[in-house]
Amino acid sequence: MAKACYALHLAWRGMRRHPRTSVMVVAVMALGLAACMSVLAIFHALTADPVPGRSGQTQTIIFPAKGQKLESIEALMPVGPVQQVVDRLPDLPVAAVASGTTRVRPSSDPSRKSESDTAVMFATARIPKVFGISLLRGHWWTAADDRNGAPVAVIGIDTARRLFGTDDVLGKSIRLDKKRFRVIGVHAAWRPALKFYSQRGGQYARDMAGVMVPLLSGDGVDVQMYGMSCPLSQLTDKWKQCRFSQLWSYGLDAGQRQRFLSVATQVVQGFYKPPPGVTPIAYQSRLLNVREWLILQHTVPDSVRAYVWVALAFLALCLLNAAGVLAARFLRRGAELGVRRALGASRRDVFVQHLIESGSLSMVAGVIALPLMLGAFSLMRAQNIPYGDLIRFNVSTFLALCVATLVTGLAVGVYPAWRAAVVPPALQVKQN
Amino acid sequence: MSGMLMLKTMKRHGFIPLIVIAQVAFALVVLVNTGSLLRQQFAPMLAASGVPAGEVLITHQLNAHDSDRSHWSYADLRTAERAIRAMPGVIAVSGGMGTPMTVDRMFLHNTLSNARTGQNAGADMFAGDHLVGALGLRVVRGRDFDESDYVTGGFMDIYRQVRTVVITQTLAHRLFPGGHAVGQGLWLSRKPSKDRDPLRVVGVVNDTLDSNMAGGHAHNLLLLPFRMNGFGQVSFLVRAKPAQRDAVMKRLPAVLGQALGMHGAQAVKVERYEDARAARLHGNAVTSWLLLAVLATVSVVVVLGITGLSGFWVQKRTREIGIQRALGARRGDILRQYQFENLLVVCVGAALGVLLGLIVAEWLRMHFELTSPPLMAWTVGALVLVMFGQLAVLGPALRASRVPPVVATRGA
Numbered sequence: 140m141a142k143a144c145y146a147l148h149l150a151w152r153g154m155r156r157h158p159r160t161s162v163m164v165v166a167v168m169a170l171g172l173a174a175c176m177s178v179l180a181i182f183h184a185l186t187a188d189p190v191p192g193r194s195g196q197t198q199t200i201i202f203p204a205k206g207q208k209l210e211s212i213e214a215l216m217p218v219g220p221v222q223q224v225v226d227r228l229p230d231l232p233v234a235a236v237a238s239g240t241t242r243v244r245p246s247s248d249p250s251r252k253s254e255s256d257t258a259v260m261f262a263t264a265r266i267p268k269v270f271g272i273s274l275l276r277g278h279w280w281t282a283a284d285d286r287n288g289a290p291v292a293v294i295g296i297d298t299a300r301r302l303f304g305t306d307d308v309l310g311k312s313i314r315l316d317k318k319r320f321r322v323i324g325v326h327a328a329w330r331p332a333l334k335f336y337s338q339r340g341g342q343y344a345r346d347m348a349g350v351m352v353p354l355l356s357g358d359g360v361d362v363q364m365y366g367m368s369c370p371l372s373q374l375t376d377k378w379k380q381c382r383f384s385q386l387w388s389y390g391l392d393a394g395q396r397q398r399f400l401s402v403a404t405q406v407v408q409g410f411y412k413p414p415p416g417v418t419p420i421a422y423q424s425r426l427l428n429v430r431e432w433l434i435l436q437h438t439v440p441d442s443v444r445a446y447v448w449v450a451l452a453f454l455a456l457c458l459l460n461a462a463g464v465l466a467a468r469f470l471r472r473g474a475e476l477g478v479r480r481a482l483g484a485s486r487r488d489v490f491v492q493h494l495i496e497s498g499s500l501s502m503v504a505g506v507i508a509l510p511l512m513l514g515a516f517s518l519m520r521a522q523n524i525p526y527g528d529l530i531r532f533n534v535s536t537f538l539a540l541c542v543a544t545l546v547t548g549l550a551v552g553v554y555p556a557w558r559a560a561v562v563p564p565a566l567q568v569k570q571n
Numbered sequence: 572m573s574g575m576l577m578l579k580t581m582k583r584h585g586f587i588p589l590i591v592i593a594q595v596a597f598a599l600v601v602l603v604n605t606g607s608l609l610r611q612q613f614a615p616m617l618a619a620s621g622v623p624a625g626e627v628l629i630t631h632q633l634n635a636h637d638s639d640r641s642h643w644s645y646a647d648l649r650t651a652e653r654a655i656r657a658m659p660g661v662i663a664v665s666g667g668m669g670t671p672m673t674v675d676r677m678f679l680h681n682t683l684s685n686a687r688t689g690q691n692a693g694a695d696m697f698a699g700d701h702l703v704g705a706l707g708l709r710v711v712r713g714r715d716f717d718e719s720d721y722v723t724g725g726f727m728d729i730y731r732q733v734r735t736v737v738i739t740q741t742l743a744h745r746l747f748p749g750g751h752a753v754g755q756g757l758w759l760s761r762k763p764s765k766d767r768d769p770l771r772v773v774g775v776v777n778d779t780l781d782s783n784m785a786g787g788h789a790h791n792l793l794l795l796p797f798r799m800n801g802f803g804q805v806s807f808l809v810r811a812k813p814a815q816r817d818a819v820m821k822r823l824p825a826v827l828g829q830a831l832g833m834h835g836a837q838a839v840k841v842e843r844y845e846d847a848r849a850a851r852l853h854g855n856a857v858t859s860w861l862l863l864a865v866l867a868t869v870s871v872v873v874v875l876g877i878t879g880l881s882g883f884w885v886q887k888r889t890r891e892i893g894i895q896r897a898l899g900a901r902r903g904d905i906l907r908q909y910q911f912e913n914l915l916v917v918c919v920g921a922a923l924g925v926l927l928g929l930i931v932a933e934w935l936r937m938h939f940e941l942t943s944p945p946l947m948a949w950t951v952g953a954l955v956l957v958m959f960g961q962l963a964v965l966g967p968a969l970r971a972s973r974v975p976p977v978v979a980t981r982g983a
Contacts, residue, residue: 160879163875167872170868174865361636361641361803441939442608444935444939445604445608445935446608448604448931448935449600449601449604449605449608449865452597452600452601452604453597453601453865453869455593455597456594456597456598456601456869456872456873457872459590459593459594459597459876460594460872460873460875460876462590463587463590463591463594463876463879463880464876464879464880466586466587466590467587467879467880467882467883470883470887471883471886518857518861521857522853522854522857522858524854554586558586
């Protein structure tokens with residue numbers, strides 16, 4: 140204990156003796172840590188597993204023509220064929236999903252101004268099984284409701300409270316755009332880290348679907364959507380031709396996968412039947428799990444990967460710089476160290492003393508890096524970047540910073556401290 | 572002093588040159604990559620807008636919902652255009668879709684191809700009523716659209732009915748290199764459509780900015796003669812005399828709101844072209860400052876790092892230098908020796924940096940389609956670092972050259 144205190148005391152003296160290099164080491168390490176950790180935090184947020192434990196089992200289907208490059212748009216199909224696929228596989232956990240935003244309000248209260256741009260998910264009956272959404276009240280709609288396009292809705296508990304001020308909303312009605320839907324169920328909050336079932340920029344949206352309705356009931360509702368093949372935001376009359384629905388499945392075994400693939404391909408092939416005499420397109424359908432789907436969509440923008448690489452190199456530069464400065468500083472004390480060694484200090488004592496000195500410098504750097512990171516985050520959030528909403532400082536970011544500080548402190552300190560520890564006492568006394 | 576002897580000295584004090592080499596390598600990687608990211612950010616900020624200064628106004632997307640309708644017919648939009656043109660000071664008006672700076676949140680982007688050679692290029696498209704006039708563009712070759720070119724219709728009619736286009740000089744150069752674009756055919760897709768004729772280029776206008784100004788092709792732009800019929804969203808481009816633009820901007824929401832039957836003027840947002848551009852590029856400006864700060868930091872860190880380590884090295888070798896001096900080395904010899912040593916170390920570091928950078932760039936390119944900085948950038952980066960190295964070592968080298976020969980006789 141006393142020894143540790145002494146080492147600490149020596150470290151403190153060491154820092155005070157070289158205020159200029161101490162400031163430099165701290166500044167350089169703080170900059171390196173802040174820059175690198177900020178970029179890594181963004182990268183982490185963008186690569187987070189949206190459905191932990193399920194993402195490998197959750198698969199979507201994509202329909203590229205033979206020999207064609209895989210493009211995410213090929214996963215989207217018009218509502219007709221996807222509904223048909225779901226109907227033809229009644230025993231499999233398969234559902235069709237389309238998501239977008241529209242105006243939602245309680246229909247009982249016509250005076251209330253409708254909330255604009257509420258996220259709505261249009262889906263088929265087996266969606267709770269496929270995405271793992273649990274129900275709190277009431278019931279989900281049935282396959283028959285799917286086929287009839289029944290105007291019924293299952294809304295999230297948050298949405299229920301926001302619209303009606305209570306959880307007890309069964310039997311009440313809401314209006315999506317101008318169409319009236321009866322609320323038949325309330326589902327638990329469901330917030331994947333990324334809106335993986337959306338397309339393009341929609342994946343970064345923070346608002347998860349708070350309203351779910353049968354796919355075909357969306358006819359006549361004016362919905363704004365990302366990632367359609369028709370660049371229209373008014374779907375009312377284009378509902379039938381536009382490609383914006385996607386099929387998702389969960390936990391299929393090999394045989395079921397095969398069946399899903401062949402049925403879906405058959406349906407799509409039938410839907411896009413060319414006039415007689417023209418060769419039909421040969422589809423090479425594939426299943427993609429959530430991870431593969433996100434990669435295909437470039438959910439992590441390429442620029443972010445470039446920034447990660449630059450930030451890592453920057454951190455390496457900063458650490459090398461700090462290590463160099465510290466090594467020079469420790470070895471300048473050669474004579475004094477020689478005396479200490481000659482007076483009986485062990486190699487370990489000298490090593491620990493210097494490790495503590497560099498460790499405390501890196502600790503200070505870590506503390507300074509924290510406000511730097513917060514500043515960088517708020518600066519980035521203020522910018523108009525698509526994934527801005529995902530950039531936030533949380534506990535895991537803080538813990539990562541602590542670990543990084545510790546590791547860099549060691550990385551920077553071990554080599555110089557070892558160099559200081561191995562100088563033989565006799566030589567040092569003799570020199571200079 | 573011979574090179575071999577120098578290498579031996581360096582080997583004896585191995586760790587200092589090694590740290591410098593590693594620092595230089597990583598510094599080069601950071602400098603070059605940051606520099607190329609900076610260039611990407613700068614490109615749209617430097618691109619010429621091509622529109623007359625102080626004249627153009629852009630409305631944000633207007634929504635038919637705000638007039639309690641699902642869509643507007645062309646007759647509605649024409650009424651609105653007439654009302655705007657009647658305002659004092661207004662030179663030209665165009666209703667349309669796709670606007671500069673994507674202020675209407677809508678943009679059309681297609682890969683176009685030369686109907687004869689198949690040469691293709693990506694371009695944004697503006698579809699509207701009198702775009703050339705409303706943006707104040709200059710017709711460089713050919714002509715502006717005339718009445719017979721205009722198509723009135725729904726969204727798909729852009730692809731089905733429109734027969735003529737006007738393109739910018741840059742796009743003309745990309746699609747029809749070395750030839751006249753006017754009179755040539757192009758497709759609004761990568762491949763020809765089977766049952767139709769290609770669209771004909773009737774005019775080439777001076778370069779102006781596209782919708783989102785990204786990716787180094789901010790000047791690839793195509794104009795379509797199109798009158799929107801049955802659209803739920805529309806935006807307007809208005810050009811006014813500079814002296815009267817602010818007055819027009821002030822009255823425009825009320826005039827448009829009334830003409831289109833919208834509730835109140837607050838649903839109509841109008842921006843000056845220059846403001847919209849500045850707002851759109853604000854992010855680029857901030858990012859550029861951040862990247863410049865990184866460049867400056869890296870430069871300072873690497874220079875201070877080399878200075879510190881060289882200083883320490885000189886101090887360690889004071890006696891050795893003294894002996895050299897005593898044996899007849901001149902001050903200039905010592906100075907040159909240290910500078911040469913530094914040159915050697917920095918060059919090795921730079922070579923390693925280029926190697927590392929290229930390997931990682933290649934890996935990124937293979938897996939994520941990221942373009943790597945050009946070889947030229949690596950060369951310039953390496954030269955800059957050599958310069959930094961020489962600058963950083965100057966102080967310690969001068970100190971070394973001032974070590975008097977008498978030091979050789981001191982100490983142990």
